[in-house]
Amino acid sequence: MIQIKLLASILSCNFLKLEEEIKDAELVGCDMLHLDIMDGHFVPNITIGPDIVRQIHKATKLKLDVHLMVENPSFWSEKFINAGAYSITVHQEADYHLNRLINSIKGKNTRALVSINPATSPILLEYILEYIDGVLIMSVNPGFGGQAFIENSLKKIEYLSKFKYLHNLEFVIQVDGGVNLDNIKSLIDAGADEIIAGSALFKVNKSEFVKKFKELTRVTI
């Protein structure tokens, strides 16, 4: 049996109670924390930097999945690795030299993922897939939580899932944005391995959400 992983995107939590929210996410059985890093340039919003990520790392046993929505990710990646990131995700649209950046992240024993925006085709990842640990499909336009899921993201997940099978690769497929209890099953059927949930988790009773998530995502092989 494979258990699909649930990553808690803290963008939608109550930041005045950050420590409590993180502990709750851990207690109810989330598999990792997903941290959205926004610089006000690559996306029209600003969030947290390496110092806060370091404090979060000290406050939790959960692994930190750091999603860099920034210009110049090669400048920032090492700072977030030093702050305790388990994974670094960089956007295909944000770097001219992805292959070099991926090598540098992996060289620091950190999981390296590449994300694509809703308007970017996964075909553009063809020559990087064999080198990376995962792809993050953005199923909303990055920058904000609580947006509606963009349906054609499912086709991208299917494409990557087939590519993985045909080329005998092992990268994980993540989905981020607009995930809820009504669309999770279709994401799993399309081939997603790691589901990122923000508002669907933090704006309701977390324990009930996780219980339903685990029921919906139990895949038998």
Ligand SMILES: O=C(CO)[C@H](O)[C@H](O)COP(=O)(O)O
């Ligand atoms: O990267 C992100 C936004 O850029 C967030 O991780 C994502 O939006 C999660 O929030 P929600 O589940 O509410 O859509």
Ligand SMILES: [Co+2]
């Ligand atoms: Co994100």
